[in-house]
Amino acid sequence: MIRSHILVCGGTGCTSNKSQDVVAALNEELKAQKLDNEVKVILTGCFGLCANGPIMVVYPEGACYNHVTINDVKEIVSEHILKGRIVTRLLHVEDIQTNKKVMSLSDTEFMKKQVRIALKNCGVIDPENIEEYIGVDGYQALAKVLTQMTPEEVIDTISKSGLRGRGGAGFPTGTKWKFARASKDPVKYVCCNADEGDPGAFMDRSVLEGDPHCVIEAMAIAGYAIGSNQGFIYIRAEYPIAVKRLQKAINDAKAYGLIGKNILNTGYDFDLEIRLGAGAFVCGEETALMTSIEGKRGEPHPRPPFPAVKGLFAKPTILNNVETYANITKIIYNGPEWFSSMGTEKSKGTKVFALGGKIVNTGLVEIPMGTTLREIVFDIGGGIPNGKKFKAAQTGGPSGGCIPTQHLDTPIDYDNLIAIGSMMGSGGLIVMDEDNCMVDIAKFFLEFTVDESCGKCTPCRIGNRRLLEYLNKVTNGTATMQDLDEMEKLCYYIKDNSLCGLGQTAPNPVLSTIRYFRDEYEAHIKEHRCPAGVCKALLHYEIDSDKCKGCTLCKRNCPVNAITGEVKQAHHIDPNKCIKCGLCMANCKFGAISKK
């Protein structure tokens, strides 16, 4: 008889911190203490608090342990499992200053403001066990759709819920399905975009790793609604755990007759296959993705015709993002009114964000639309580490823009983000503090899109390359104010003339940083100075001769022998030899070295 469930995170983050070893050690220890018949250990999906992984939650107490290693296992078993004493030293620390600890995950500030719909089962069930998914009402939505609803009613329900595409563009999902339903063709396709390519984004990966069946179920529902019997999930090969769990889930669903021929005796057939992407960013664009599924080189092509009319293999196709599908089953099961009661006027429901960058609680969060950035960064995310100041947050990855301090209180939804020059994007949210140079950030994202441009259209292939050259001029101090004007013009040219979403959005990080941080660009250009102290070409290191004790530590650590000076006498850096590695400054015990 099972009296206690121990859930250990098996997401990519915790796996790379050896959570699988913890599970193995745990099973061994339970066996050694003869508790293996009373306690069940489950490798589950992402809890969200990736910064503190590996995460372990022990029920019925709900104790959430952070940073668990194999060395902690023995104590957890003999103290908590055997004697019922919580191992307080491993509990989540809410406030570093006061060392305030919180026992259960649901009581943390991190979780309090979250509403989990897409992530409902992540961190609750074993993603590799289809029966656990069925136990939490899994496949009930599919059964309801197949036995009680017409395809039109399904589409109507989705339309009424107000669900918009979670891949970033925010197109109403119900409308998309309606178009595909209206296309008269005996062969149609349902596709899932799991080619999550934005740097710093891992929402879709976590859904697929933690709850793969919810995507499979939703795709079968979509197939029934538009009249399709075949689905494809396009997922990047860089997500090995997600691919493995998804494949097992598809196999299990087939074995249980929940996809395949004559599902639940209703006469409806739906088959599903995985297609692996080779890691090209452009293949996240819908037309390029379909071209890639067809086995051709992943390049976009102009729309119209839209995929709902002529998509995969020239047949009517719908393509939705993983997170969009993850909402479908819950909308069908709980009704469209339940879903549309959350969120803002034009953006309903919730959105999953992957928090990264300069933030305490790096991880995965799901918040109702309309939550402010301030709540996400400071309440849920725990603020900026090391007492630094918030500078901006980047949403939408390389296609989006930055949100500066003055917009921290903007309620987050599709339309508000566009109004302030960013976009929802798929959900990557990278936080920057005062130590980040905004020109350097724009350069980082543009380098990424220049690398990932497929090269089919000229504005994107050549325009972005030229734009990057301008940015390089700014960061090494050789740009002029005229260059800055030219840059802006070029940005708009690229946006207006590129073939697909990649090129049309590539200049966004540059435009939004110019819009909000023009002073930083001007400091680089006019004063040859990087205010954040990041751009190497504009920096120089100096030794304060009053503070220098002549300990020779900097001299001995300098890799290029740029530092001269005798013992017990002030040292000096030769700016011509210095490569600005910062080693001298890191090694100086007297704080005598500064960068300017």
Added chain:
Amino acid sequence: MKSIQELNAIRERMQNLSKDRTVADEGTTRIVVGMATCGIAAGARPVLNALVEEVAKRNLKHVVVSQTGCIGMCKLEPIVEVFVPDQEKVTYVHMTAEKAVRVIAEHIVNNNPVKEFAVEEK
């Protein structure tokens, strides 16, 4: 699997899952077993197992069985404390697996504390 009945049968079988993996709320009855060295030595483990088994067998909702350390009256172990919301705590002493089954049936199900097992007040 070919029918919705079969799907529902699996759901039925797995239905304790969500209860087992949520933290007890205020409306939940807590049954706490003293599981320090003294408790274990006096035979608390069979008591704990019997309680868990009985709760599952009767499919009792809003009841959780958990453990605690030494309650402080080692000579009265195994000790089981029952916390029903808005009622006074009842402490059972010198428990056995058989007594545990009766506590579930009489106290938890019928809300009728088994006075003869409870600690005597002096």
